[in-house]
Amino acid sequence: MSLLEKLNEDMKQAMKNRDKETLGVIRMIKASIQNESIKLGKDTLTEDEDLTILSREVKQRKDSLQEFKSAGRDDLVKKMETEISIVQRYMPEQLSEGELSEIIQQTIQEVNATTKKDMGKVMSAVMPKVKGKADGSQIKDIVLKYLN
Template sequence: MGLLEQLNQDMKQAMKQKDKEKLSVIRMVKSSLQNESIKLGKDSISEDEELTILSRELKQRKDSLQEFKSAGREDLVKKLEVEINILQEYMPKQLTEEELEVIVQSTIREVNATSKKDMGKVMSAVMPKVKGKADGSRINKLVQQHLD
């Protein structure tokens, strides 16, 4: 089942259960997906493009969450945490630290990286491999640990 079909089913379920938060998030994601397909001039978008949109939405909320926490806006923090949890239901299973470690080490060997100067090369090679399955900041920390 594609993401759009899943969202439609979950939207119907959220309407029946009167789950306003979930309904709001689902509508927002559907809107983002439709806007992207219009922007690309396509009737439908690929799974990879869907994942990119979901990742972008999740990252925006995580960034906002940090801002609201530092500003002491607990009301908005709670709302965003609920939205993040709902969005994560649609993301692929996240990689464990061990799985990420293996991917990072093998990529460092693939691109023959030896120092922190090669960080960009490594990051650009790792990110497509873990798209949607790991946060960029986690990967960045691991790459930095392995490059001296």
């Protein structure tokens, strides 16, 4: 089942359950997918492209979450946390910190990285391996830890 089919299925269920929050988030995801397919000039997107869109949606919400926390907007913080959890339902299972560290260590050895100057090489090699399965800032922190 493609992401779009799953979203349509869940949208129908959210309508039946009168779950406005879930329905709103699903509609936003579908709109992002639609916009991306128009931009790329395709009828259907690949799984990788779907994953990129979902990752972007989560990142936008996490950025908003930080803004709302710093502004003391607890009502909006709760809303963003709910939206993040809804979007994450459609993403692959996230890697644990141990699994991520292992992948990063292997990649550092593969690209022969030794200093912080090699960070770009390591990040560009790691990101395709963990696409959608880990947060970029978490990856960056772990890479920095190993390159010190």
